[in-house]
Structures are given as C-alpha cells and as structure tokens.
Amino acid sequence: MGYDCVVIGAGVGGLFSALNLAQNGKKVLVIEKQLVPGGCATVFKRKGFVFESSLHCVDSLGKNGEMRKYLEETGISQKIDFIDLKNFARVIYPEHDFVLDFSAPNFKEYLIKSFPLEKENIQKFFLRIEKFYNQFDNFCYWPIPEFLKMLISPIFFSEIIKISSLTMMDLLKQYTRDEKLIAILSDLWRFIGLPVSMSSAFYFLLVFRGYCFAPTSYIRGGFGRLFDVMVHEMKDKGVEFQFNTSVVKVITQKGRIKSVVTDKGEEIEARSVISNASAWDTLTKFLDDDSFKQKYVQELKDMENSISAFQVYLGLSVPAKNLGMNQDIFSINTTYDHDNNFQYCLTGDYEKCPLELVDHAQIDPGLVPEGKGSLLVMTLDSYTNWEDLTEAEYLAKKEEVARILINRVEKYFPGLNKSIEVKEVATPLTVKRFTQAPKGAIYGFSPLVKQSGENRLSQKTRVKGLYLAGAWTWPGPGVHGCFISGLQAGDLVLDFLKVK
Numbered sequence: 001m002g003y004d005c006v007v008i009g010a011g012v013g014g015l016f017s018a019l020n021l022a023q024n025g026k027k028v029l030v031i032e033k034q035l036v037p038g039g040c041a042t043v044f045k046r047k048g049f050v051f052e053s054s055l056h057c058v059d060s061l062g063k064n065g066e067m068r069k070y071l072e073e074t075g076i077s078q079k080i081d082f083i084d085l086k087n088f089a090r091v092i093y094p095e096h097d098f099v100l101d102f103s104a105p106n107f108k109e110y111l112i113k114s115f116p117l118e119k120e121n122i123q124k125f126f127l128r129i130e131k132f133y134n135q136f137d138n139f140c141y142w143p144i145p146e147f148l149k150m151l152i153s154p155i156f157f158s159e160i161i162k163i164s165s166l167t168m169m170d171l172l173k174q175y176t177r178d179e180k181l182i183a184i185l186s187d188l189w190r191f192i193g194l195p196v197s198m199s200s201a202f203y204f205l206l207v208f209r210g211y212c213f214a215p216t217s218y219i220r221g222g223f224g225r226l227f228d229v230m231v232h233e234m235k236d237k238g239v240e241f242q243f244n245t246s247v248v249k250v251i252t253q254k255g256r257i258k259s260v261v262t263d264k265g266e267e268i269e270a271r272s273v274i275s276n277a278s279a280w281d282t283l284t285k286f287l288d289d290d291s292f293k294q295k296y297v298q299e300l301k302d303m304e305n306s307i308s309a310f311q312v313y314l315g316l317s318v319p320a321k322n323l324g325m326n327q328d329i330f331s332i333n334t335t336y337d338h339d340n341n342f343q344y345c346l347t348g349d350y351e352k353c354p355l356e357l358v359d360h361a362q363i364d365p366g367l368v369p370e371g372k373g374s375l376l377v378m379t380l381d382s383y384t385n386w387e388d389l390t391e392a393e394y395l396a397k398k399e400e401v402a403r404i405l406i407n408r409v410e411k412y413f414p415g416l417n418k419s420i421e422v423k424e425v426a427t428p429l430t431v432k433r434f435t436q437a438p439k440g441a442i443y444g445f446s447p448l449v450k451q452s453g454e455n456r457l458s459q460k461t462r463v464k465g466l467y468l469a470g471a472w473t474w475p476g477p478g479v480h481g482c483f484i485s486g487l488q489a490g491d492l493v494l495d496f497l498k499v500k
C-alpha cells in the first residue's frame with residue numbers, strides 16, 4: 001500500500017535522500033518537475049557544447065572526500081570517471097593575483113609573503129580554524145548519543161559554540177585589521193552569496209575548508225553525469241521516478257503524512273515525504289492543513305532568502321586557454337571591499353560587480369566539439385533587478401547585461417567576442433523557472449548567523465513523516481551541504497519508519 005517515501009524534487013538533496021532509502025530497501029517514488037535530474041546543478045547542451053548550468057567546483061569529491069567515499073561505498077563511483085583538479089581558482093584583486101590550489105599551507109604561505117607584517121596574525125588565525133575543524137569532526141563523528149554530545153559541548157566543543165555566534169568578519173577582526181588581507185581571506189564569500197560582514201563564521205569556515213584544505217575532482221561529462229548514473233542505479237534498486245510532474249499538495253491526516261497530489265491530479269499514498277522543494281513551497285503552500293501552514297507562515301516570515309545569479313554560457317571557436325584563460329576558474333574583483341561588491345550585485349551594477357569565470361572544457365575537453373572551447377561568466381545578482389520588466393524590456397536587458405560582462409572579460413582575454421559561436425544567458429528569473437526557488441534564491445535561506453549552524457531551519461517539520469532536504473535546510477547550500485542534508489533526511493525517514 002503506497003510508498004515508504006515520496007521524494008519531492010530530484011535536486012542534490014532529493015537524489016541523495018532517495019539513494020539512502022533505496023540502499024536500505026525502501027519503496028521510494030521521486031517526483032520531479034523538470035525533465036532531468038540535478039535541480040540547479042544540471043547540465044544542458046547547445047550545438048554540441050555541453051554547459052554546466054551552475055556548478056563551478058564541488059568540494060569533497062577528491063580521493064578520501066566525504067562524497068567520494070559515499071559514492072564508492074554505493075558502487076556509483078565505478079560508473080563515473082573522476083578528473084582530479086590541480087587548482088581551485090586564480091583570484092584577481094587590484095593589487096593581488098594568485099592561485100588557490102586546495103592547499104591551506106600554500107595559501108598561508110602566500111598570505112605571509114604578501115602581508116609580512118601580519119605573519120603572526122595569519123598563523124594564529126589558521127591555528128584557530130584548525131582547532132574549530134578538529135572539534136567539528138569530533139562532534140560529527142564521535143559515536144555517542146546526541147543528547148550526550150550536547151551535554152558535554154561547553155567543555156569539548158567550545159570553539160564550535162563560540163564560532164557559531166560570530167559573523168566571519170567578527171572572527172577575522174579578532175586577528176587582523178588589514179582590509180586587503182581580510183578581503184583575500186574572505187574571497188570565498190561568493191560561494192555562500194553573502195559578504196563576511198553578514199555571513200555566519202560557522203558556515204563560511206566549512207566552505208573554506210572544502211575548497212582550501214583538500215583537493216577535489218570534476219566528473220567527466222559534467223556533473224549531470226553523476227545524477228544520471230544515480231537515477232539509473234536507483235531504478236535498478238526499484239526506485240520509481242516521475243519526471244515532468246509537480247507535487248502541488250501534501251495531504252496530512254491527524255498531523256501525519258497521508259499522500260501527495262500531483263499537477264496531473266494523481267493522489268499518491270506515502271508513509272513519509274522528503275521535500276527537496278523550497279521550504280517556502282513545502283511548508284506554506286503544499287501542506288493541506290491550514291493550522292500547520294499558518295504556523296509556518298509566522299515562523300518563516302522573518303527569514304531571508306539568499307541572492308540569485310546572472311550567467312552567460314559561451315561556446316567558443318577556440319579553447320578559452322588560447323585566449324589567456326590559464327586556470328579553469330578565474331575570480332575577478334574590482335575592489336577589496338566585499339560589502340561594496342555585494343551592493344554592486346544587489347543593485348545590478350554590472351560594470352563593477354565581481355565576476356566568476358569557469359572553463360569547464362579546460363578540465364574536460366570532451367564537453368565541447370574538438371578544438372573548440374567554452375566559458376561560463378557568472379555574477380551574483382538580485383531577482384529585484386529583473387522582475388516587473390515587460391517581455392521586450394527583459395530580453396533587451398538580458399542582451400545588454402551579457403554584452404557588458406563579455407566586454408569586461410574581453411579585457412582579460414582579447415579576441416573573446418570574435419570567438420563566440422554559441423551564447424545562452426540565464427537570469428535570476430531563469431533560476432526560479434528551473435528550480436522553483438522563490439526569487440531565484442541560489443543558496444536557500446541566506447547563511448546569516450541567525451539562519452546557520454544550530455539556527456538553520458530543521459530538517460524535521462511539525463508534520464509527522466515530513467522532512468526537508470537541500471539548500472534551505474541543515475546544514476546549508478552547495479552540493480556538499482545538500483549531499484549531507486539528503487543523507488540525513490534519509491536517515492530521519494528510516495528512523496521514522498522503524499517506530500511507526
């Protein structure tokens with residue numbers, strides 16, 4: 001009778017929760033609005049060029065990485081070809097230009113060389129964050145009951161507690177007042193969409209470790225290949241998939257999950273539901289029970305969504321390397337002040353906003369026709385810069401903003417304009433259309449202190465049998481975060497099904 005679990009959405013969180021349940025022999029149905037899996041992490045093809053819709057680099061996929069180990073355990077990695085990455089990114093500031101290579105010691109050395117007067121402060125900062133990482137690992141992997149961990153936290157996990165209450169800027173200012181050093185140490189703010197003056201030190205540091213402490217890998221054929229293989233493997237294990245189908249309602253009975261209703265009018269019974277859709281849709285729209293909905297409307301009303309993104313996908317007649325793109329990721333900043341950088345993104349100042357360039361074909365030449373190249377040009381952007389436009393205004397603005405960004409990149413890579421064979425543009429409205437995320441939020445709830453760590457929206461809900469997975473919930477955005485979220489949602493459902 002019915003499914004053990006219906007998973008709403010085949011984004012990263014949804015797919016890993018479904019895989020966890022499938023590994024444990026549960027009867028699962030995944031319902032996905034789009035035609036393909038992956039959510040905002042999917043790939044698309046134009047005239048022989050394969051483009052990553054969003055991903056630049058995913059941490060924890062290198063040897064011994066957490067995701068890599070799980071993919072090995074589940075046999076998925078055997079059907080995937082990993083390409084080890086040498087470097088993370090070339091980072092450009094008005095007076096600094098360096099390569100981050102996944103190695104904290106090398107990064108530290110570069111910083112000490114560039115800021116000799118700050119040597120001691122830099123060393124102390126790295127010691128402090130290493131202490132935090134050690135405690136974090138102990139907290140996650142100590143095989144003792146959760147309540148006991150909480151009880152002993154003030155003694156054994158004091159760093160986690162302290163850092164959880166700080167913004168990343170609070171933490172950095174405990175070590176240095178040098179604005180350029182602060183800017184470089186917080187360069188990864190773009191990966192969480194919030195400058196360090198506002199972002200949680202806790203979440204920032206987890207992302208920082210992801211990209212600065214261990215090498216990672218790309219997946220040949222694009223990250224979409226991973227999701228295709230996962231779907232294939234799960235189908236072999238009996239998981240059912242309905243693509244091109246939306247869940248429009250979650251039906252409860254006496255406070256428990258009963259079923260979901262799709263846009264095709266089908267009611268599907270389930271003992272539990274994991275929603276990978278946005279927390280807003282799940283808790284304030286899909287739920288049939290008004291009393292639950294009203295409570296969540298109240299609870300979520302002060303929560304803040306993350307920023308969105310504007311992206312230009314270029315298929316080139318030559319490899320981008322030939323034009324001067326000598327690393328697969330470039331990060332370009334016109335100023336050291338990330339609060340200003342954030343404002344440029346929020347207000348749509350496309351002449352000044354920071355740019356992220358990614359040349360996936362440099363990593364995997366098979367993504368483009370032989371001898372050709374590709375380039376992804378991305379900036380963070382706000383939905384408000386794009387809503388309320390007429391169709392004609394929207395199309396004209398899309399072209400204009402793409403032109404501005406390409407011309408900025410042309411200064412670094414002369415000949416770029418002449419080499420463009422294919423051009424696709426995605427705005428915050430496109431992100432919303434493909435993920436349903438309100439206002440095209442790319443990182444779920446913004447990683448503010450009040451919305452991170454212990455304060456992140458729980459995966460458990462007030463409805464028995466309903467759980468959340470993905471960027472909106474614990475631990476937070478990014479593929480690695482959503483992978484953890486998916487596995488944990490699966491574990492929560494396994495526990496729930498045991499006691500039911």
Ligand SMILES: Cc1cc2nc3c(=O)[nH]c(=O)nc-3n(C[C@H](O)[C@H](O)[C@H](O)COP(=O)(O)OP(=O)(O)OC[C@H]3O[C@@H](n4cnc5c(N)ncnc54)[C@H](O)[C@@H]3O)c2cc1C
Pocket residue numbers: 008009010011012013014031032033034037038039040041053054055056057058059245246247248276277278281309311378431434435436437442443469470471472477478479480482
């Ligand atoms: C431009 C950009 C760049 C990024 N770069 C990186 C990067 O370099 N590295 C990194 O780690 N992360 C990056 N991220 C973040 C990362 O992609 C996301 O955090 C992660 O993929 C989100 O996964 P999710 O599980 O929250 O699901 P989502 O991707 O949000 O997918 C949710 C899925 O649910 C489906 N859905 C929604 N509502 C319904 C419904 N009612 N019925 C059925 N299906 C529904 C949607 O169609 C979608 O497929 C980037 C994101 C963006 C947008």
